[in-house]
Amino acid sequence: MSALKTRVRAQLLRIHIWLGWLVGVPLILWTLSGLIMVIKPIDEVRGSDLRSEPVAIPATLAAVPPRFDGRAVETLELAMRGARPVWLVRYAGDDSRAADAATGALLPPVTASEARAIADGAQKAPGEVATVERFAADANPLDLRRDRPAWRVTYANGLHAYVDADTGELLALRTPFWRTYDFFWGLHIMDLQTREDTHHPLLTGFAAVSLVTVVLGFVMLFIRQRRRKSRSRLREGLGEGVSK
Incomplete structure (x- = not known):
């Protein structure tokens, strides 16, 4: 035994x-x-501590309904794009547009200079801009994680600010440590491709x-x-x- x-x-x-x-x-x-x-802390990783306070929608705003282009609208949201009140129009199929809340007119896609101004305005203390690049919805950088056409505003300190190219929404702030965090998250779940x-x-x-x-x-x-x-x-x- x-x-x-x-x-x-x-x-x-x-x-x-x-x-x-x-x-x-x-x-x-x-x-x-x-x-x-x-x-x-997760707020620092996400860059939440870098964001400025959102601008309030004017109480006196007499919003005009947006002029739809015939497509089925899923949601309609009133928001601020910088100092400008806009409608965020969500169509079926993850397509979105912005419309001027004062006139109802659909707005054209965001330009590079507008994207830079939006990214700067979304931060408490924006740094020096290094590059501004546009990406298609199906060719976005890995750190965005959104299937949306977007402008990436890259700052000298390594911060990436992503602005929706159609609506002007700030989609994400990605700090250098966020990208480190994201890499190790990929290791943690053993998925370095999509994470x-x-x-x-x-x-x-x-x-x-x-x-x-x-x-x-x-x-x-x-x-x-x-x-x-x-x-x-x-x-x-x-x-x-x-x-x-």
């Missing part, structure tokens, strides 16, 4: 070692990425194997502690026998 227990313990130890080699790197990356993601898929076989498989490895390690620790206690009792018994 003792020989059988020894073989079982040896087999469990062998399995634990091989599983440890298999999941060691993912466990290190999960721990490291988790650490990176909690270093800063959005939190349910796929690779992640589920490694998570399951990691759980088995940790549980097996606790079992081995428990078995080792019992062996040490048994040996200690045996030595104490032998010592008492010799003294008698």
Whole structure:
């Protein structure tokens, strides 16, 4: 019986070692990425602390309904674009336009200079602008995560401000640390391509194997502690026998 227990313990130890080699790197990356993601408050990561207070819609505004172009409208929202009140018209199929709230006329797409002014106005202390680039909805940078045509206003400090090219909405502020956070988030969920898929076989498989490895390690620790206690009792018994 003792020989059988020894073989079982040896087999469990062998399995634990091989599983440890298999999941060691993912466990290190999960721990490291988790650490990176909690270093800063999430508001700082998202750049929420950089945003200026939104301009209130004038109480005296006599809004004129927008002049629709015949398409089915899903939602209609009144907002401010800088100092200008506008309607945000959402059509079916994720298409959007802006309309002047004072006249109801649909507004043309946002220009580069308008995008820069919107991005500057959305921040408490805008920095020096390095570049202003426009991207199509199907060719947006990874850090935007929106299927919308957008202007990217890049600042000298590494901040990216994304402005919707059709409506003039500020879609996102992406700080340099946000991009670091995003990379480690991709490592954490094992999806560096889209960084959005939190349910796929690779992640589920490694998570399951990691759980088995940790549980097996606790079992081995428990078995080792019992062996040490048994040996200690045996030595104490032998010592008492010799003294008698």
